[in-house]
Amino acid sequence: MGKIKAVLFDKDGTLIDFQKTWFAVGDAMALAAANGDRAEADRLLEQGGYDFTAARFKPDSVFAAGTNAEIVALWYPELSDAEQAERAKAYDAFTAVEGAKRAVPLPGLEAAIRALHARGLRLGVATNDSEEGARLTLEALGLSPFFDAAYGYDSVPNPKPAPDPLYAFAKVVGCEPQEIAMVGDNNHDLVMAKAGGAGLAVGVLSGTGTREILSPLADVILDSVAELPDLLAKA
Structure with missing residues (x-):
């Protein structure tokens, strides 16, 4: 941890509350895809990974960790x-x-980001949302000034779990991958960290991933990014 110079964050479930933010958005998408048929929309949501019994998205499901392109392929297989x-x-x-x-x-979140930035750590976001989605979200949260880069699934040739976003971030901030901590709530984030040689793979329990799911790949597991400044300060 003493060599960590930068932190690359996942967005949904890591910086923002995944369930509170995305159910309404996903529901609107599903209703449109189902032409207003409520039962069919619910079926599409379940297909995408929503568990109506638990009222949450399942870990590593298409909605939790995938891209809009994957959702479209799932819901519209008949399209060219x-x-x-x-x-x-x-x-x-x-x-x-x-x-x-x-x-x-x-x-x-804001206190943690400010604390990390104040220590001179370079900060970035890597999400399987679009790059524009990442940038607009940072702006909406008032956090854009603290971040050096934001990568969506459309920013790189191969999105998470491929290491492309990690390599792109390392190049922008002038670090080696082993000097970067990757923080995320899904296995996609941690697989990318390991594949790219990140110096630290941090799993957080603030999103859809569980301790049991994240433990095999995480170097450390935190309840949320609020604990990250203290973790890195111990190095």
């Missing part, structure tokens, strides 16, 4: 590749605006 790409572009535009508008920051 070109039609799916066009529909994914429309979803990107919708979720970027609505996700930012509805973004609910996790408790202690």
